[in-house]
Amino acid sequence: MIRQRWKQGVEGEMRCVMLTGEPGIGKSRMLRAFCDSISDDSHGIVSLHCSAYYRNSPFWPVLRWLQRTFGVGRDAAAGPGGTDSERLKAGIASLGVDADEALLVLANLLGISAATCGPAVDTSSPSFKRRTLDVLVSMLEASTRDRPVLFVVEDVHWIDPSSFEFVGLVIERLISARLLVLLTARPEFESGWTFPHLVQVNLDRLSRRDCVAMIERLTGGKSLPALVLDQIVSKTDGVPLFLEELTKAVLQGDLLQDAGMSYELKGAAQAIAIPDTLQGSLLSRLDRLDPAVKEIAQVAATVGREFGAKLLGLIASTSENELQDELDCLIAAEIIVPAPGKRADDDAYMFRHALIQEIAYQSLLLARRRHYHARIAAALEEHYPDIVERQPELIAQNFAAADLPVRAIGYCSVPASGRLRARLTTRPSPMRSADSNSSIDAPATSLTGRPASCHYC
Structure with missing residues (x-):
C-alpha cells in the first residue's frame, strides 16, 4: 500500500500515509523496510525526528534538518565551507528559492548572526512566523523539482506546535509535488487533518x-x-x-x-x-555490554534519543578515541545508529528505538541521573551559547532533573533570543498534554517520571 502511494507521489500526486500503533508494534521497522525497498529509486529524503524532550521547543526537528542540510550549528564540524553564514548562503543559492528572503528567515531561525546574513528583522512581528513557514514549505517544494522526495516525520505524537503547523501546510499546499509524506505516531495522536490524500494505517500485533x-x-x-x-x-x-x-x-x-x-x-x-x-x-541486552560501553549508553540516554558525540565527550570521562570505540560497540550491538542524514563530518547518533533509550535511562540510579543531568547543564552553559540564548529551558530542565532548583529557576527567567518561543508557539498542541501516560523519550524528566517540563518555571 505504501509502495503504491509512493508511485503516485513520484508521478506528481502527493500522498500522505500515517502509520499508527503502540510502542514496539513495528512503525519504525515498516519505515526502514519501505526505505530499503525504494533504495534503488532516484529520490531524496527529508527526515524529522520529534522528541518529548523538545515538544515545547519551536521547530526543533526542523532546526535539526536545517542544520544537517546546510552543515551549520553547534555540532557542525569546522571545514573548508567557512563560517555558518557562508555555508548557509552557499546552500540557499542551490535551492532555487527566493534567496534573499530564505537567507533572512533561516539566519534568524538558526541563530546565525544577522550582521553577516542581511539586515536585522523584528522577529517578534506577527508576520515573521508566516514568513518562516512559507520559506520552509518552498524549500521542500523546490527539492521535489529534480527528483521525488520522501518526507518522513517520526514520533509525530511528540511534535511541537510550530513543526506541526509546518507539516500540515506541506500536506495542504504541495498536492502536485513529487512527494510522499510518511508519518509515524502512537494511537493517542489526533491530528485533526481531513485531507483526502491522507490515509491512516493502524498497525496490529502479529499473529x-x-x-x-x-x-x-x-x-x-x-x-x-x-x-x-x-x-x-x-x-x-x-x-x-x-x-x-x-x-x-x-x-x-x-x-x-x-x-x-x-x-x-x-x-x-x-x-x-x-x-x-x-x-x-x-x-538484559544492556547488561550484556561491557561496563564502559553500557555507561556511555546511559549517558547518551540522559541527553536524549538523538545526541552528538561532542556533547557526550564533554559529559563522559573518556578520551575521544575511547568514546568512538564505545559508540562503535553500541552500533554493533544495535543499540544506536547514525542519525538520519548524517554527513561524514557529523557526529550525530540516535537510539534505534525510543524504548531502548527509555530503558537505558531508567536503568540509572537516581544519584547517577542527577549527576549526569548536572554535567549536561554545565556543558550546555559553557560550550553551547546558542542554547543559552535561544533555548534556556533545556538547561533549566536538566538542572531541575539534577535537583538543583536554584540553577533551574535562573534559566527559567532567561528570555529566548528574539522571543522566538513566545512568538512561534501560538497554536495549541494537537496531542494530549505532557501529563499524558506515554512512554518517556525525555531524559530530563521530573523525578516522578513525567515527560520533561521544568516544574520550577
Whole structure:
C-alpha cells in the first residue's frame, strides 16, 4: 500500500500515509523496510525526528534538518565551507528559492548572526512566523523539482506546535509535488487533518504464524526447541520489537547450543529463564555490554534519543578515541545508529528505538541521573551559547532533573533570543498534554517520571 502511494507521489500526486500503533508494534521497522525497498529509486529524503524532550521547543526537528542540510550549528564540524553564514548562503543559492528572503528567515531561525546574513528583522512581528513557514514549505517544494522526495516525520505524537503547523501546510499546499509524506505516531495522536490524500494505517500485533516466521528469520532458519518457541511467542504477545529483542536475548544467552540445523537446550527444561517483559529484555541486552560501553549508553540516554558525540565527550570521562570505540560497540550491538542524514563530518547518533533509550535511562540510579543531568547543564552553559540564548529551558530542565532548583529557576527567567518561543508557539498542541501516560523519550524528566517540563518555571 505504501509502495503504491509512493508511485503516485513520484508521478506528481502527493500522498500522505500515517502509520499508527503502540510502542514496539513495528512503525519504525515498516519505515526502514519501505526505505530499503525504494533504495534503488532516484529520490531524496527529508527526515524529522520529534522528541518529548523538545515538544515545547519551536521547530526543533526542523532546526535539526536545517542544520544537517546546510552543515551549520553547534555540532557542525569546522571545514573548508567557512563560517555558518557562508555555508548557509552557499546552500540557499542551490535551492532555487527566493534567496534573499530564505537567507533572512533561516539566519534568524538558526541563530546565525544577522550582521553577516542581511539586515536585522523584528522577529517578534506577527508576520515573521508566516514568513518562516512559507520559506520552509518552498524549500521542500523546490527539492521535489529534480527528483521525488520522501518526507518522513517520526514520533509525530511528540511534535511541537510550530513543526506541526509546518507539516500540515506541506500536506495542504504541495498536492502536485513529487512527494510522499510518511508519518509515524502512537494511537493517542489526533491530528485533526481531513485531507483526502491522507490515509491512516493502524498497525496490529502479529499473529502466531507471523511470530514464528519472524523468529525463523532471526535464527537463520534454525528451529528452536518447542518449549522455548512457545514461551517467546506467548510472552511477546505479537509485539515485533519485543519478539526481536527476546529472540536475540535467548540466542545470545546460555540457554541454547547450536546443533547445526537447530538449537537445543543446554540444560533441563525447568531451568528456562526468559524475561517476561520488553523492558526486561532490553535491560538484559544492556547488561550484556561491557561496563564502559553500557555507561556511555546511559549517558547518551540522559541527553536524549538523538545526541552528538561532542556533547557526550564533554559529559563522559573518556578520551575521544575511547568514546568512538564505545559508540562503535553500541552500533554493533544495535543499540544506536547514525542519525538520519548524517554527513561524514557529523557526529550525530540516535537510539534505534525510543524504548531502548527509555530503558537505558531508567536503568540509572537516581544519584547517577542527577549527576549526569548536572554535567549536561554545565556543558550546555559553557560550550553551547546558542542554547543559552535561544533555548534556556533545556538547561533549566536538566538542572531541575539534577535537583538543583536554584540553577533551574535562573534559566527559567532567561528570555529566548528574539522571543522566538513566545512568538512561534501560538497554536495549541494537537496531542494530549505532557501529563499524558506515554512512554518517556525525555531524559530530563521530573523525578516522578513525567515527560520533561521544568516544574520550577
